[in-house]
Amino acid sequence: MKTLTKLILSLTVVLFFSCNGKQSLQEYYVDNQDNENFLSLDLPSSLLMVNDNMTKEQQETLSTVKKVNVLAFPKKEENTVAFEEEKAKINSILKDDKFHVLMKFNQNGMNAKVLYLGEEDAIDEIIIYGEDYEKGFGVARVLGNQMNPQKLIEMLKTVDNDMINVEGFEDIAKSFNNN
Template sequence: MKTIKIVSLALGITAFVSCASEPSLQEYYVENQQDNKFIAVDVPTSMFTNAEQLDETQKETLETVKKINVLALAVKDNKEEYEAEKVKLADILKNEKYQLLMKYGSNNRKAEVYFTGEEDAIDEIIVYGYDDTKGVGVARVLGEDMNPQKLMEFMKSLNKGDIDVAGLQGITGMFKTEIAE
């Protein structure tokens, strides 16, 4: 009986350690955000919204989104490093924790959208993509119990001008500058 308990405990510890050793997207982000080769940006939702013009449903939806993390690496002259980072990110996203929503692209350019949580209560939306001429990047939309349908309706607000994307233009401009260098 004692031997069975010891074996069970050893198996449990092994399972825990092997799960803990799988890299997560959070670990990847933290590991690389201070690296000068990467562009890392944390964007609070307040940076790109005009809250006064939102209706109650839009405000409730926005409150479920906490922040957006973006991490990117330009191809520049180091194609090997770019390829290695593509592989690392693809391996991380193979974890069953990340559920694929959609993918699109071609051989030289690709984007994939994943999520974590439940289908009706998403905790994280991940957009991973690469372009062989520009670079590789991952964006994480972090929130709590985000409703995909309400998020889609919220994104349609872009067309109505309820969301001020001017705050994001500086960020996207920075990426263009970094990639062009």
């Protein structure tokens, strides 16, 4: 009987500490992807096709990216209250200690920050968050496997538009134009 009591007590403690009640960024994304106030977009890595003009190092860097999730809240007159509520929620989520700030910048009324999850040299998720009080806010989750942020930044600086095949984005752009 003592063993059963200890087991139940142990499970209760584990459940208590594992369920802290805070919403994760993934849960926030899933909860809002069908919300009419949001635009959501999931881009598989197959849309980021490697081009022959890329160096081997650029191809290897791009291959660490598996998927990109984008969730945007365009601000309109009729959704100002919801905008403020959702902005507060996302900012609360991003204040969690598990997110490490890579960089922040402010320009012309727009605030943005780049955060990451994982180790500095082997990142599993990069989060790009931007907000503009007039236009809205958006968050992009770049999911991958052991991504190196320095190499990603270097690749983005040196990549020409014709180095990445963006044909896969054409249908996506058309669907946004039709809405």
